[in-house]
Amino acid sequence: MLAENSEIGVRADGESGHAQPGIHATSAALAAPIAELREQWRRRQAWHRAEKALTLQAKALCRRLAEGGDKAEADRIYKAALGTGSHQMADVALAAIFPLTEARDGIAKHRATVEKRLVKLAKVLPVAPWVEETRGVGLLSLAAIVGEAGDLSAYANPAKLWKRMGLAVMPDGGRQRRVGGVEALDHGYSPARRCVMWNLGACIVKAGGPLKAVYDARKLYEADRVETKAHAHNRAQRYLEKRFLRDLWSAWRRASPC
Template identity: 30%
Template sequence: VNPHLVKRNKENRDNTQSKSDKKDALVIADMVKNGYYSFVHVASESFEKLRVLMSNRDVIVKRLVSSINQLNRWVDVVFPELRQVFKDVKGKGAIATLRLFPTPIELRSMQPQDIVAKWKSVMKRQPGLKKAYQLIDLAKRSIGSHQAHDAYKLHLEQLLEEYDLATTQLERVEQEVTNVLQQIPFAKKLLAIKGISEISLAGILGEAGDLSGFAHGNSLLRHAGLHLSEASSGKWKGQIVISKRGRSRLRRFLYLATMCLVMNNPEFKALHANNVKVKKIKKMKSIMKLVGKLARVFVGIAKRNESYSPEKLQPFSALAA
């Protein structure tokens, strides 16, 4: 029984907003009697693994993004000129430089050949002498903080440790996700769709479970909370909106997978162009419409165990031509 519906139905019993354990039990009993409940479908082990792994991945990604943001802040305070040499602070060259030469003080007293030799010890493809000269020149006239270098170096070491740990854990989780997907019969056929990545598919399967158990793609949309909701009364017609009464993580992965398909898949790109240019649908409405198309494609492939057929997704205008 949905807890949200229990809260909504509690006033039907005695027309008051009071709440107690006894009243909750009576409300739940009334709802079960009237059929306002749904059966719990226990997912198989593979889908349960995906759900746990993807939940763990979300936590790791948040930690990784946090460590990258803190590294950017550290560079802004201590050595902001580093970005003139390495545009991306999390790039291999920038990370190697931060490990070997934490502050501009170390760089000022070094020769370019020594810097390149240090880079070679930790990188297969390293920057050349030109960047080494530029790095030394920028370090000599850096406007970064000139105090508490020992404290800043300790802070940087801890940030790099956190960054390394999160990166290693993310690789392990994604490798395990790949192994689990290989155990699901229809996953290989879904991955054959150009634009569908293993991470987005794992997120969808982890939250939705076995797609072959859904009667239709619309059932998957309802499970995700992507079905439409309307509030109207008399002559007044309310705006039709997405209900969002479902699994938020499933909504997110369906949306991200659709965006990747619109950018990389020829069939979905053509459908989106037809919606926007021919049917004059707003871009976001077209994307949400294609989310429904993706749900129907996924459920159809899983139920019938057939391969992806691009010709079935051609827009009517293209078929007529």
């Protein structure tokens, strides 16, 4: 079995074979936009969580209106209340959920404004042209990574960035994951950061291009090693996500002024 790290060009000790050792300093000119980007990203995430919470509350109210609390009927009531389809309880449901959906729509509007600002901030980063040329990746994705990881110059090698984003291989050979107890600190796993990379990987797979070819090759490799196609897909997409982060880290170092 080939080690996952070695296949992506990182030695077992976590150092990249082609990278300069140590921290690569970013110019002071980038400190302010990166700091604002991180704050704006935290705001965006908080508002996005609020939107989802309000949606769940609205659906819970609709479930109370459904016969026997049936979830499928509750979904139909919810959609009918918002104007999609019809249901005899649609008007009652709309009256019940309107304050929630109104608040959610207001948050969504402001979130969209924050996302526009995030794109503008990401565009000033030296690595932005490289990102824009990568199929399946946009400036908002770059903003998400920097928002979660901060200045990529602070990571001495790709393996450290992988760990920050939930993609590390732990010393025992297992994958970084959510754990409890004393192991939690070593894993340092964040579902939110892992979600950023999973969504990005899915976009790259859908978009096609050179990185999709990397995914396809890896999926064929994994197909003989796992029991299901779903497992092969998951492992191949994870490999793709790590490859992208490695390439982004390298492009950042090349583009950032010393």
